[in-house]
Amino acid sequence: MIRLAANLSMLFTEHEFLDRFVAAAEAGFRGVEYLFPYAYTPEALRAELDESGLEQVLFNLPPGDWEAGERGLASLPGREAEFRDSVVEALRYAEALGCSRVHAMAGLLPMDADGRAQEDVRAAHHTSYVTNLRFAAREAAKLDREVLIEPINTRDMPGFFLSHQDQAMAVLKEVGEPNLRLQFDLYHCQIMEGDLTHHLERQFPRIGHVQVAGVPQRHEPDVGEVHYPALFARLEALGYGGWVGCEYCPAGGTREGLGWGRAYGLTDSHGATQGR
Template identity: 80%
Template sequence: MIRLAANLSMLFNEHDFLDRFAAAAQAGFRGVEYLFPYEHAPDTLRGLLDEHGLEQVLFNLPPGDWAAGERGLASLPGREGEFRDSVGEALRYAEALGCPRVHAMAGVLPADADRAAHHATYIDNLRFAAREAAKSGRELLIEPINTRDMPGFFLSRQAQAMAVLEEVGEPNLRLQFDLYHCQIMDGDLTRHLERQFAAIGHVQIAGVPERHEPDVGEVHYPALFERLEALGYTGWIGCEYRPVDDTRQGLDWGRRFGLLPG
């Protein structure tokens, strides 16, 4: 059965961040994800999850200087020590929040980047992080992100991600399969889903091309949900989209698809 998780970095922005947990629960969600938890104490977030009967399903490792345009550290030569510290911080939060998976953003490359050097750093960092996550039974995820939304992002294609998983070779390193990003960069969503299914640790959705509600745009999500169920997917699907207007009103798609209570 499809289980939807509200991405609290994008949904319910009518509310302050800490109030979005209640809003998500009231809308019928039982899982939540977001970009980063680090501005809030783990005990505060744990209390909100417990109060509203929510499961924390995903968040990202610290990304570096987000305000300055950094989007992850995993592939950045010379930042290995900072990356390792970020792994420890993320796993500390994951333990407190009962979160089974964390995502390591690959990072944005400078224009003159030596891709071979970035690739070597990426592989070494992911191997380290996956082994650290495995000590507490957690998964580490990587996600190809489209270069229209995030120019210069190191990991952008599905084939590249699958090759990285194979090269790193750690069983708890999995694919964060965002159908929005895949459609923009690669298309052929159903076949990518089928070919990569064994590697998928988490799924995310949004309408294409504007990243609004998933019933708007060029992707027919009911067919993809049906295929996911047929393949035996039992994980969460993160709703990582920007509502056109009021979040709650825009959730009619979830009710029509039978995935949220009426």
């Protein structure tokens, strides 16, 4: 059965952040994810989860200086100590929030004037990435938690170190920790590679979390070139028991665009299914 989680960094932005938990629950979601929890205390977030009856299913490790354009620390040479501190902080929140998985964003490559990264620079990032992920996975395993890695498309995030599925699968194999798993975002994969069903089937044993959005504009999943009902059916047939994170930008109001989720349990607070 498909279980949908609302990404509160992108959905219900009509509300202040802490008010989005109740809004998500009233719309029928039973799980939530978001980019980062660190602007709030674990106690404040735990209270919102308890009040709304929601499960925290995912968030990211601290990404470095987000406002300055940094997009993760995991592959950045020379930032290993900062990355290790970020692992400790993320796991502290994960314990408080009952969250079983955290995402370690890979970070950006330095690009030359032609928008390319030199091979020796890429190799240095790879070495740091593998070392850092092995540390993160082993620390997370002590608390029975998973660490996820996610290929992100380089149109939305130019220079992101991890951008292809084969690259991610090779990293998982090299790190060799069973609790290091793949965050499979169908939106990013479609933009970079397509062939979604094939990728889903081939990588399924290592998938720890799935995310969706319409392609190409990252609106609701029923808008654009991807036929999500078929992919959801394949996920169910494969026996996927995890969450599907709704990480998209509503074309209008969040509630007005939830009609696509009626087949997957989205309802309003009175039990009526959402219309579109």
